[in-house]
Amino acid sequence: MAIVGCGAVGSLFAANLAQLDEVEVWAFDLDREHVAAINEQGLRLSGAGELVGEVRATTDAAELPPSDFGIVATKCMHTAAAIEATAPAFADGAVCSVQNGVGNEEVLAEYAERVIRGTTFPAGRVLGPGHVQWDVKGDTTIGPFEPSPAPMAEVERLAAVCTRGGMPTQAVADARGPQWRKLIFNAATNPIGALTGLTHGRVCDDPGLRRLVSQLVDEGRAVAAAQGIELDADPEELIDHAARPDVAYDHKASMLQDAEAHRQTEVDYLNGGISRVGREQGIPTPLNDAITALIKGLEASWAQT
Amino acid sequence: MAIVGCGAVGSLFAANLAQLDEVEVWAFDLDREHVAAINEQGLRLSGAGELVGEVRATTDAAELPPSDFGIVATKCMHTAAAIEATAPAFADGAVCSVQNGVGNEEVLAEYAERVIRGTTFPAGRVLGPGHVQWDVKGDTTIGPFEPSPAPMAEVERLAAVCTRGGMPTQAVADARGPQWRKLIFNAATNPIGALTGLTHGRVCDDPGLRRLVSQLVDEGRAVAAAQGIELDADPEELIDHAARPDVAYDHKASMLQDAEAHRQTEVDYLNGGISRVGREQGIPTPLNDAITALIKGLEASWAQT
Numbered sequence: 001m002a003i004v005g006c007g008a009v010g011s012l013f014a015a016n017l018a019q020l021d022e023v024e025v026w027a028f029d030l031d032r033e034h035v036a037a038i039n040e041q042g043l044r045l046s047g048a049g050e051l052v053g054e055v056r057a058t059t060d061a062a063e064l065p066p067s068d069f070g071i072v073a074t075k076c077m078h079t080a081a082a083i084e085a086t087a088p089a090f091a092d093g094a095v096c097s098v099q100n101g102v103g104n105e106e107v108l109a110e111y112a113e114r115v116i117r118g119t120t121f122p123a124g125r126v127l128g129p130g131h132v133q134w135d136v137k138g139d140t141t142i143g144p145f146e147p148s149p150a151p152m153a154e155v156e157r158l159a160a161v162c163t164r165g166g167m168p169t170q171a172v173a174d175a176r177g178p179q180w181r182k183l184i185f186n187a188a189t190n191p192i193g194a195l196t197g198l199t200h201g202r203v204c205d206d207p208g209l210r211r212l213v214s215q216l217v218d219e220g221r222a223v224a225a226a227q228g229i230e231l232d233a234d235p236e237e238l239i240d241h242a243a244r245p246d247v248a249y250d251h252k253a254s255m256l257q258d259a260e261a262h263r264q265t266e267v268d269y270l271n272g273g274i275s276r277v278g279r280e281q282g283i284p285t286p287l288n289d290a291i292t293a294l295i296k297g298l299e300a301s302w303a304q305t
Numbered sequence: 306m307a308i309v310g311c312g313a314v315g316s317l318f319a320a321n322l323a324q325l326d327e328v329e330v331w332a333f334d335l336d337r338e339h340v341a342a343i344n345e346q347g348l349r350l351s352g353a354g355e356l357v358g359e360v361r362a363t364t365d366a367a368e369l370p371p372s373d374f375g376i377v378a379t380k381c382m383h384t385a386a387a388i389e390a391t392a393p394a395f396a397d398g399a400v401c402s403v404q405n406g407v408g409n410e411e412v413l414a415e416y417a418e419r420v421i422r423g424t425t426f427p428a429g430r431v432l433g434p435g436h437v438q439w440d441v442k443g444d445t446t447i448g449p450f451e452p453s454p455a456p457m458a459e460v461e462r463l464a465a466v467c468t469r470g471g472m473p474t475q476a477v478a479d480a481r482g483p484q485w486r487k488l489i490f491n492a493a494t495n496p497i498g499a500l501t502g503l504t505h506g507r508v509c510d511d512p513g514l515r516r517l518v519s520q521l522v523d524e525g526r527a528v529a530a531a532q533g534i535e536l537d538a539d540p541e542e543l544i545d546h547a548a549r550p551d552v553a554y555d556h557k558a559s560m561l562q563d564a565e566a567h568r569q570t571e572v573d574y575l576n577g578g579i580s581r582v583g584r585e586q587g588i589p590t591p592l593n594d595a596i597t598a599l600i601k602g603l604e605a606s607w608a609q610t
Contacts, residue, residue, distance in 0.1 A: 203602070208597065209601075293516065
């Protein structure tokens, strides 16, 4: 088992799966300090769960042993480089995306034969080398990627391992519903946090912003429906959930974390992805277009002298 | 002549008009340091024009002598308090708004009998006590406020004085066209600068943002048309102008200045004003609604612990 991209979400998988005796967990990441700390002291999670995972980490993809499964958890814009480097390790295995946004599986399929579409809800943030804050627990759903599917038996095996390791995961025949539900939720909330500086809970709780969030949800819903995707549940439930004071109220969305660190965001794969598919399907998405432009403008300002 | 609110725009009027021998210029402002510096060293402008105006400044409205004209240049949210305090000085005179946004004249008319509707394009920023940077020169247009009008002869007299003082001003019978043109321009560009951190020129120059800016303009245009207001020119010309590298390219919109200083913005009177009138007129304004919600969210984040 190899985790490709050991940021917050990748670390949640790596550290949890490393609790299983029968699984050897490798992590591929380009952050030398993070990799060195993991190899020296293990990968530590704090917050929603406290544990240390014995993980073999490397910045050199050639060191990865052949693996049955790769779990790809990089930011969307790094998917191609990451899978190009690590694909040889998965020549006889399957590769599963647990990333945000749309279009990641398409990229994985350019380098890997058997691909699994996945969506994961747990969230956190890197506190420092080898140490990740686990902000929110949650489920993962995986299914065969339609054009280059992994066999369903393999999908089910991966789900069972993740679940045993403490990351509850469900194998389903069509994982597009949960993926679009999360995409729509992310696109409706994440950039609002990045533009306003508000935490997840406050974005979902403020009446004016909640109206905007719901309008963004409606655009995403229309684009999903045009593709024949049936959402497994209403994205509004996730927003109601985020607005509850006890859950993820004070969680800073990953895009707000990116904005505060002046790091490129995933907006092209979230709102930009909804807009792109909307254009293909002939569904107008003016608010997602606007949010994409605002976030790209914000990114551009970081280079402004 | 009294200038009510001696921030950037108020200072441009005060210092320029003070160049005229026949005009005694008073300035009312609540910033004690600014007022003290003006009284000690005069009011200094740098940038597009270099000059020092001999201005009598006070924080005490009761000190203002009876004046033929008041020029109100406070932020919109301070209009009521400012005119309530200063109205006695204008008992026999007329009061003219040169503020941003919609609804200021209505507030002035609650306290003053003769009101002038005005719109001004010059812009700048306060550099320190008694010292204002003049970023952009521009014209001013004034006209009688329909429900509580100042006589046209008085409007013309004020325009002539301002023009002689170096602030080119035109008197017109219906000043709503220029006012809505500037309102639409401001609402389409100012908050985009505040949300992204980009200067005026870059907001208007970036293709993705420019598309959003133009959609915001279209909403504003529809709301103006529904009221029977004829814009005196296309707001897009102002945007093209702002995108030119030689003009206001590096000017930070006042709302961006507010955002950087964590000061309440005028969004309720810009995009919020367009949305409010849109609701009254039955014209949908989803993008102005969205921008209002985002700016209010940004303001809320400054109080976030």
